[in-house]
Amino acid sequence: MAKRKRYTRTPIVRPKKYCRFKKSGIKYIDYKNPDFLMAFINEQGKLLPRRITGTSLKYQRKIAVAVKRCRHIALLPYVADQMK
């Protein structure tokens, strides 16, 4: 009697996400630098969630404030179709 082959799902190995601010010791997020803030928004100009960028809560809050300030002084759009 042949043993039925057991099916095992191989887990997808992804590199662990980390907070880039904690890692490189950034304490202040400049709202006057839209190029840098582009890393935290999607093509429509919306903020990306923490679960995608891996940012810690403390710095996610700071990003949100920085992006909002940046939008106010018209360096980032409030709404966009294709930004990147």
Next chain:
Amino acid sequence: MAKTNYESVVVLTPVLSEKMLQEAVTSYEKLITENGGELIHKENWGLTKMAYPIQKKTTGFYQIFEFAAEPSAEIVDKLELAYRRDEQVLRYLCIKLDKHAVKYNERRRNGEFNKPKEVAAAEPAKPQTKAAPVAEAKAESTTSNEEA
């Protein structure tokens, strides 16, 4: 009493001549210094393209002031009142800087762009964009006046 550091960004209409722009900037500088504020740094980005049009204008003169002042002097209130009264101002933003921001701005002024890794990657592009609009501003300020 300890002084607080503030930062103020103003976006002025592109329909300004070099002279009018200078006048507006110096008037705000005066407002800060005359009320007991200490102007730490000012920066002019020149004519910069905006991400979306404001009052049907797609570009604006960006001017940044960084100053230290007593919170009791209410400079920010006075400055914002002046901005609101000024029709040349498209947008303004006044914020209080925390200690990290003060440190960051100092390093930025000294040209230490390799402080934060990610910022350093984005930063080198900045001086170029900053340099170009100033040159444009000179050329465009004359043309935009004719339109007006």
